[in-house]
Amino acid sequence: MGNNILDALHVQVVGSGQRFLVFAHGFGTDQSAWQRILPFFVPHYRVVLYDLVCAGSVNPDHFDYRRYTTLDAYVDDLLTILDELGIERCAYVGHSVSAMIGILAAIRRPELFTKLILIGASPRFLNDRDYHGGFEQEEIEKVFSAMEANYEAWVKGYAPLAVGADVPAAVREFSRTLFNMRPDISLFVCRTVFNSDLRGVLGLVRVPCCVIQTAKDVSVPASVAAYLKSHLGGMTTVEMLNTEGHLPHLSAPSPLARVLQRALSR
């Protein structure tokens, strides 16, 4: 057996290509976020889709508060899935928190990944002395308390901000998946993400990376892309996407798909 994790996290393998391509969604979405991107890759890749354990679509019972205290647990999930599927080499596209997960996974198992494509990635969301992550600790605390006080109101306010571009459909979609998350899990994951700091370990990455950064992203300032480029250990390129928002796969799927294709072919 051993298919439990595959079932629990709704792992799907679609497409007819030779090479494997993993799409990992970010915070507040689930694998449906890749829906508009997928058709571009299905003809050429075997695309692996899965839900993070924190996603709203996953049975909240699976979310073990004792276990998912750090991103490493998510990395375990990812690596287990890849092992279960018998994948030896794959390209990895990760958005937001999954970008972080991808970085950590590539440190642990460099031989597994041919390429990391990081969308809206940030090694650290909080500002530091000589690092601009985009958030101050106090701001984050405010966000957390807002989430605690009224999750729905927070979702309503945050979703348009995160999507950035004026795309009602994307806002609706993101609101839906974000609201699907159980508030306590959502908050917990948020804390995990904001308490994570990947800056020190970026040098350990040996896999070639491609950082995709949108022109304006509320969560990730443009300087972070430059930081990633200079600190990631592997060959790293940065692609600027001429669109706004933290979720280009929702708000601008076609341009993103093109950039992804380009990045993957290199």
Add this chain to the structure above:
Amino acid sequence: MPTPVSVARQCLTEEAARALDDAVAVARRRNHAQTNSLHAISALLSLPSSPLREACTRARSSAYSPRLQFKALELSVGVSLDRLPCSKNLDEPPVSNSLMAAIKRSQANQKRSPDSFHLHQIHSSQQTTASAVKVELKHFLLSILDDPIVSRVFGEAGFRSYDIKLAIVHPPAPQASRLFKSSCPPPVFLCNLMDSEQGRWGSGFPFAGSEDGDDNCRRIGEVLARKSGRNPLIIGVCSKGAVERFLDGVNSGKQGILPAGLVRLSSIPIESEISEFVSGEGGKGMAEAKMAQKFNEVGDALDRCSGSGVIVYFGQLTALIHDDSSSPPPPLQQEQEAAAGYVVSELTELLKAHRQKLWLIGTADDYETFLKFVSRFPAAEKDWGLHLLPITYRSSASMQGFSPTKTSLMGSFVPFGGFFPTPSDFANPVSSPCSASRCDLCNKKCAEEVAALMRAGSSTSVYDQYSTNFPCSLQIAEADANKRMNVLMTKDDRTTLNAKILELQKKWNNVCHRLHKPQSVQQPGNQQARSQVVASDSFRLVADERERSSSGSFLPENRCLQLGASTANDLHMISLMEQDGGSQLASQVEHPYMQKACNTQHSGIQSPWSSQKLSTDYRLPADLASPPSTPSVTTDLGLGMINMSSGGTLENRRLQGNMGCPQQLLGSNSSSELGARLKTSLEVAQQSSLSRYNHLEMQPNPHDFKTLLTALQKKVGWQDEALCIIGEVVSRYRSGSFRGSRFGRDLWLIFLGPDRVGKRRIASALAEIIFNDRKRLIYADLRSQEGISPTYSTFELQEFQACEMKLRGRTIIDFIADELRQKPHSVVYLENIDRADVLVQNSLSQAIRTGKLKDTYGREISTSNTIFVATSTVTVDKEVFASDMKPGNYSEERVLRASRWQMQISVECATESASARRSGGLAVVVTSEKAASAIKRKRRDISDSCEQDRAMGIWKQGDKMQKSFLDLNLPVEDVEEDLEDGDSEAGPDAEESEVWLRDFLEQVDEKVVFKPYNFNEAAERVLEEMKLNMQSAVGPEVLMEIDDEVIVQIVAAGWLCGEEEAIKEWIRGVLRGGCVEACRRYKLAAHSILKLTACEGVVAEKQAPGVCLPASIKVK
């Protein structure tokens, strides 16, 4: 005779007594006279992780989603509680007989039960007053579940109380078997099962057993257990904190940190000694002595060690490597290096001596530090057997104080949070019920109350003050099958009701204004409306009632004040509101049953409506706590509903169908959204009837080829051959004798070659001729998906506005499908078909084959009676195209870039060269210095921007980007070249799309190749006309210099409007007028030069009628 609470408490263990207290609190809040089993159930369910909830999770039927079923359960408990009679406020509602009996039963059970006997013994030994058996929570629960009221409530929510009891009796043995079928091995991601048993049944709070960062410790522990490379070097900004936590954990002997093989480890930090020693602070000798002493200490500890061994924490690697920033004088630096070397070698020695018992642990902020260390001490990594462990989780102070106040979250999350009390004395010490959430709760209760009042049948109010007047005996569940009965009741109670609502509303408004943003007032309604998904059939009645209540509570929020004001009509307004709410529900929830319910509601309500004229003004009072945009929208909504009901039920139903997309309503301000959608769907309905009409009109009046051709030629005079083909195809299509297929199918054309404007004009003409409306044209530029917006001229036909704005995150195919849905029977104009992406390609191929266009959501829309026009500048046989195309001064690309600048005339004195030119007999000269550099300038702009980007260090593939930019701005040959480049770049994809295009070309009904528009001839004609006019206006002596850009602009305008005559008209009127004006003002001498230039950057304010040229020319 009810039993006092204190007596009942004596029979219970602490845990069970707490549950009872919660139940009493529920009863008190609801003003119930007695505390019964239902209260206990309600209290237990409101806890986020009570054994009952947990048992329900395990016992629940797998047919429904767990959350849905829990919601249903909560709902049914809430409704049952509503039915209970209420009384005056009691401090401690005594325990009802049935509940007391349950307690007695459980006592008896517990005595009998052998496994609890043991526990009983323990209890009695612990507690001196073991006079009676203290009932455990488990047994307490079991007997409560025996209560028939309770089992009915569970039954309504699709639970079987028998299953639940079974689940309680048999606690889950291994945790894994709960989540997965017990035959499966435990899932890998639940491997961390340490202390899983603890905290499962007890507080069960998600965070109870965990401390943040435990995972870090565990990972460090795992490294220690390795065979080789077992000395962890923790890398990461937060590594120091992680190691310290780990060592603290080791020293305090905490469970779960170290792997099973390692016992009684001790740790010795030598971190401070090293840093002192290496930096040479505090006296060299002292530090050296200390250091040596420490190493001895470690050695001793190792010798004495009885457990698995000793961990030596040597601190941060930075201490051992030379620090650039402090830059000490060279001798000191040398000393430091020597000291570091000493430390490293000492540690190496120690490790060699005690390989099995000694662990080293250290940290580094980042990988670079480690690299430096390795370069200084190349052997150390191997000698020490270092294992790099990235740690990325920062345990912060804020995290430690973090209490997951789930109760407050429940308040905002669980839609019926208001039905459940927040446990007043919540057992878990970490929880701190925050005041904000309480108010939130109150807020919702307000909504609940209004709902209850609106229903007017429900007896009980959540809040004490308002409840006393209401009749207690009404049983809503029985009564609610008949809708009208409710309405009648409302009538009876109307006066009191209005007063009550006003009062309530005022009170809650005050509260909420003080504590919340205005929006949150609206929220409860929304929330409830959303949550009305009910799965179980057996649950119908209750659900129905609840639905109604929520639909009642949704709108009164906004309209309550008005309600009070209006007197005669308000009954009908209530019903209107309910209908509004109801249909909203129907649109949100695609559930057949609910649709049905709503329909019946409609039919029920329509009769009073038709009998009475509704002329109420629905404008909302300004002081209501709703965002400013809402009032007008809600007005629309109300009126829309009225319109529709007059239109008949069929319309209604269709409308609901149109709105039935749940996720689109989710998460948005549903009232405004609904209004907007209502409007659009009404429009759709109108349009489709319109088009049906068009369709009919078209049939009996078939145009022949000739009229069609003439109409097209009027629009585009220069594409005769193409027009012939198009005219023929279209007339055949219209006559129905088209390729033998039925009438009403779609028509696919592809326009190849240059002349962008001509193609567009023809498409627009087709829309006008065939569909009687130029607006029946759906335009999409497939190139816009590439993320590069083609910055073409402002010379655009109105219908061809840039589609990027309209796309807004939709894919092209979704956009087309949406538009087609709104206006079927249109011309779909797809520019640059060669740039279609895979999605578009697939959809189009499918559409051309099957007559159905499928969007990315998988929805299909019929393409019958739609004309698809695809265009491409590339042709299949490139040679023909290229030889025909003789780019001269004015290429299509250049003309396309023309802008609508204002023009001006300035007067200068003739220079020699100019007079020389004049002697040649020319009255009008084109100055081309600027024009010649136009393309060059564009190129420069582009490369500038690229350089900028590169300077920012962003573009890695600047050249490629440059190319893709360039192909927009270069003449056609260059485009071809670049296209080929693009092909080689994109590899297999481009090949595929070429194959697809060829395939597509095979399938379309007709290929039409366009000729290039002859711009040079047009320019010459313009110049001729100017010459003619100049001579008559200013006389032959004056020389006129015309900027090339102006010529381009005029040519472009001529191209766009399609009529030479209009341009001539403009020259005769506007240009001539300008020249005459200049003559008049400046008294032109023989050597004067009139210069006609475009004021770049100044867009013409007013346009001449019929052409895209300025209405007047400035004279400077």
